[in-house]
Amino acid sequence: MLEVKKINVFRGRLQTLWDVSIEVKKGEMVTIIGANGAGKTTLLSTIAGLLQPSSGTILFQGREINGLPPHHILGLGTSYVPEDRKLFPRMKVRENINLGAYSSRARARKREALELVYQLFPVLKERENQLAMTLSGGEQRMLAVARGLMSNPDLLILDEPSLGLAPKLIMEIFEAVEKLRNRGISILLAEQNIYSALKFADRGYVMETGKVTLKGKSSELLENKHVKKAFLGL
Numbered sequence: 344m345l346e347v348k349k350i351n352v353f354r355g356r357l358q359t360l361w362d363v364s365i366e367v368k369k370g371e372m373v374t375i376i377g378a379n380g381a382g383k384t385t386l387l388s389t390i391a392g393l394l395q396p397s398s399g400t401i402l403f404q405g406r407e408i409n410g411l412p413p414h415h416i417l418g419l420g421t422s423y424v425p426e427d428r429k430l431f432p433r434m435k436v437r438e439n440i441n442l443g444a445y446s447s448r449a450r451a452r453k454r455e456a457l458e459l460v461y462q463l464f465p466v467l468k469e470r471e472n473q474l475a476m477t478l479s480g481g482e483q484r485m486l487a488v489a490r491g492l493m494s495n496p497d498l499l500i501l502d503e504p505s506l507g508l509a510p511k512l513i514m515e516i517f518e519a520v521e522k523l524r525n526r527g528i529s530i531l532l533a534e535q536n537i538y539s540a541l542k543f544a545d546r547g548y549v550m551e552t553g554k555v556t557l558k559g560k561s562s563e564l565l566e567n568k569h570v571k572k573a574f575l576g577l
Contacts (some may be wrong), residue, residue: 344369344529345390350399350409359385360553362399367498372520372530374540374561376574377550381541383533384426390531391423392416393522403498421482422496424487426503432476436467439475439486445495452495459526460489463519472509481512488519499523501532505539517543537574541565549574 345367352360360382367373375383388394389399392413401409408416417423422443430439440460444453461468464485470478471519475486484504491499504520513536521543524530534540541547541561549557549570557567564570 344371344404345531346402347386347390347444348400348402350389350396350401351383352394352396354385354394358553360389360396363550363553363555365548365555365558367529367531368527369497370524370527371546372524372532372544372545374544375531375533375550376535376537376540376564376570377533377548378574379535381550382457382553383550384502385553387423387500387531387533388425390416391421391500392435393423417494420495420497421500422491422494422498423493423500424502424504426506429491430475430486431446433474435446435471435477436473436475440467440489442473444495453493456493456495460492463492463522464489475502481508481515482527484508484512484516488516492523496528498531499531500529503533503535505534505536513539537570538565 345366345460345554347363349362349364350360351358351362364388375386377383385394389396392411396409400407403419403421443448445455466482467485467489475483478486488504517539520530532540541564544561546559547561547564548555
């Protein structure tokens with residue numbers, strides 16, 4: 344589904360990623376874990392086309408996508424939900440959701456996608472005529488994910504979906520993401536909530552200072568001594 348091969352990324356003159364390689368197989372949930380500033384958002388932004396690698400290759404379903412503009416990458420079957428949500432606060436919930444279905448790929452299956460969104464997040468159907476700014480933080484996070492799903496993606500890319508949420512809402516978000524994985528949608532998510540991410544994901548990569556330092560099955564990473572000490576406080 345997705346192959347990232349030895350990419351190096353600079354922000355201005357500052358290098359932020361060094362020879363990063365990851366992969367996501369069809370139907371997998373893969374997590375990128377690490378502390379704030381480890382390079383997780385930079386990696387996801389580069390995959391989505393918002394940043395360009397100085398070297399290395401990114402393949403999506405066998406096609407090289409580095410160098411393509413973000414809307415072309417979206418049209419191929421990806422969807423990126425950024426950490427800061429990027430909602431339109433003075434538009435209604437339903438209007439925000441519908442904005443995710445602007446591509447021809449998405450418009451063809453808009454009704455089906457909307458049914459899925461409301462099935463996953465029934466609170467959004469209840470609030471569909473409210474302004475997005477009136478939603479709670481957890482509901483706004485759900486809205487951002489819902490809008491991302493309207494593009495009918497094969498690969499859903501989530502940046503810190505649990506950031507700032509109460510434990511109950513974190514569980515609801517991860518359970519919704521797990522349902523998407525079970526429907527065959529591949530998931531790539533970056534998380535500081537290490538335990539929850541590894542509990543639900545199939546595999547994980549540990550990022551530290553712009554490099555992948557560990558990788559493996561989630562169950563293995565949960566038992567890794569370095570992960571326990573550095574990220575779980577055990």
